[in-house]
Amino acid sequence: MNFTKDQHLNDDQIICAIVEASDLPDTVRKHLAGCPQCRMAVEQFEEELSTLGKLAHHFSPKPETQITLPVEKTTQSIFSAWKWQFSFGAAFSAVLVFVMVWWAGTTNTAINGGPNNLSGELFEDEELMTEISSLSENALPKFYLDITGEPDPETEDDFMEFVNPSNEDTTLSLKNNRRKGVKLC
Amino acid sequence: MWTAFAGTVKIERMTQEKSDKQLSIDKSEVTVLVHKARTGNRFAFNQLIHIFQNDVFKMVFYRTRSHMDAEDLTQDIFLQAFKNLSKLKSIEKFKSWLFSIAINRIRDFYRKKKFRDMFSTELKTEEEMNVREKHTHHPDVLDDIYKKDFWRKVESILKKLSAMEKEVFTLRFMDNLNINEISGVLGKSESTIKTHLYRALGKFKKESSLLQQFKEVLQ
Numbered sequence: 001m002n003f004t005k006d007q008h009l010n011d012d013q014i015i016c017a018i019v020e021a022s023d024l025p026d027t028v029r030k031h032l033a034g035c036p037q038c039r040m041a042v043e044q045f046e047e048e049l050s051t052l053g054k055l056a057h058h059f060s061p062k063p064e065t066q067i068t069l070p071v072e073k074t075t076q077s078i079f080s081a082w083k084w085q086f087s088f089g090a091a092f093s094a095v096l097v098f099v100m101v102w103w104a105g106t107t108n109t110a111i112n113g114g115p116n117n118l119s120g121e122l123f124e125d126e127e128l129m130t131e132i133s134s135l136s137e138n139a140l141p142k143f144y145l146d147i148t149g150e151p152d153p154e155t156e157d158d159f160m161e162f163v164n165p166s167n168e169d170t171t172l173s174l175k176n177n178r179r180k181g182v183k184l185c
Numbered sequence: 186m187w188t189a190f191a192g193t194v195k196i197e198r199m200t201q202e203k204s205d206k207q208l209s210i211d212k213s214e215v216t217v218l219v220h221k222a223r224t225g226n227r228f229a230f231n232q233l234i235h236i237f238q239n240d241v242f243k244m245v246f247y248r249t250r251s252h253m254d255a256e257d258l259t260q261d262i263f264l265q266a267f268k269n270l271s272k273l274k275s276i277e278k279f280k281s282w283l284f285s286i287a288i289n290r291i292r293d294f295y296r297k298k299k300f301r302d303m304f305s306t307e308l309k310t311e312e313e314m315n316v317r318e319k320h321t322h323h324p325d326v327l328d329d330i331y332k333k334d335f336w337r338k339v340e341s342i343l344k345k346l347s348a349m350e351k352e353v354f355t356l357r358f359m360d361n362l363n364i365n366e367i368s369g370v371l372g373k374s375e376s377t378i379k380t381h382l383y384r385a386l387g388k389f390k391k392e393s394s395l396l397q398q399f400k401e402v403l404q
């Protein structure tokens with residue numbers, strides 16, 4: 001660029017001085033440094049731009065809302081950790097109860113079990129079978145048998161004898177007596 | 186008012202060096218906070234919110250001109266940043282990364298808005314829109330008039346720029362990001378950013394008449 005000492009900066013050069021002064025050619029920069037007129041032109045334009053920024057700032061409102069960040073994740077993680085611990089605790093308790101029940105059963109068998117207890121078990125079996133037999137004859141308890149009038153296997157024979165006394169033997173004896181000539185009253 | 190602002194620029198230039206030092210400290214502080222936040226330190230992320238909320242909010246407001254939408258979108262942007270912080274490759278570029286999330290969120294907002302408007306038969310006047318906006322009306326009526334006029338003028342200037350020029354210009358002179366940060370936000374090379382900025386400034390400079398009117402309104 002041809003630039004003489006007497007030549008002042010044009011508009012483009014003034015703009016260039018504002019955008020990036022170091023981009024100006026050396027001759028122009030030297031002139032700018034020594035020419036109050038050109039320096040004033042640059043400064044004046046800079047001032048206008050600076051004022052524009054200041055007025056924009058002045059004629060705009062200020063923020064009034066406080067910025068709120070989302071809920072802290074650590075609170076959530078504490079909660080989820082607590083939930084995880086609770087679940088783990090519940091599962092552990094269930095397993096513990098199961099183990100204890102199983103252990104108690106095993107221990108009981110070990111203490112009471114064995115060949116010595118065989119006769120006891122047989123007796124219990126017999127009792128059970130007796131009970132099953134009586135139930136198969138009549139499932140109702142004795143008290144209900146009285147109410148319902150269901151025949152009680154124990155009292156049935158006595159009752160029937162009372163209601164309808166057996167005379168089969170008497171008849172037979174009378175016939176025998178007549179045959180033998182025994183006098184009846 | 187414009188003159189008053191211009192008068193303060195010289196003083197600001199004198200303190201520029203001090204500001205740069207402050208900025209470098211802030212950057213290292215930000216890097217430490219980002220590093221802590223990445224390890225799940227919520228307090229560190231809240232500190233980052235404290236540092237950048239205003240910038241992000243203003244950035245959204247410049248592009249939506251709606252207080253309510255700016256509030257909602259700013260909340261969304263920080264939530265997105267919080268969720269995706271582990272994906273940030275270079276913690277030194279947190280600001281660019283945060284602003285790129287904001288840019289994408291705003292684009293998404295406009296896409297949805299366009300879609301909603303296609304099915305909306307309701308036509309809203311400017312006044313109705315203003316009624317919806319909370320705190321739109323400044324207690325100072327004159328300031329409120331200035332405010333509306335200012336944004337109207339800015340809008341008319343920015344309309345002359347292409348989408349990319351507008352974005353680069355806004356990021357540079359309204360959001361106060363440097364070339365390197367803009368490059369990170371938009372995912373373009375620094376030379377591309379400079380080219381767009383150069384063109385944008387050329388168009389902006391030609392709107393001197395609008396700027397003159399604008400100065401008069403503020404005076």
Ligand SMILES: [Zn+2]
Pocket residue numbers: 007008009031035036037038039
């Ligand atoms: Zn000159």
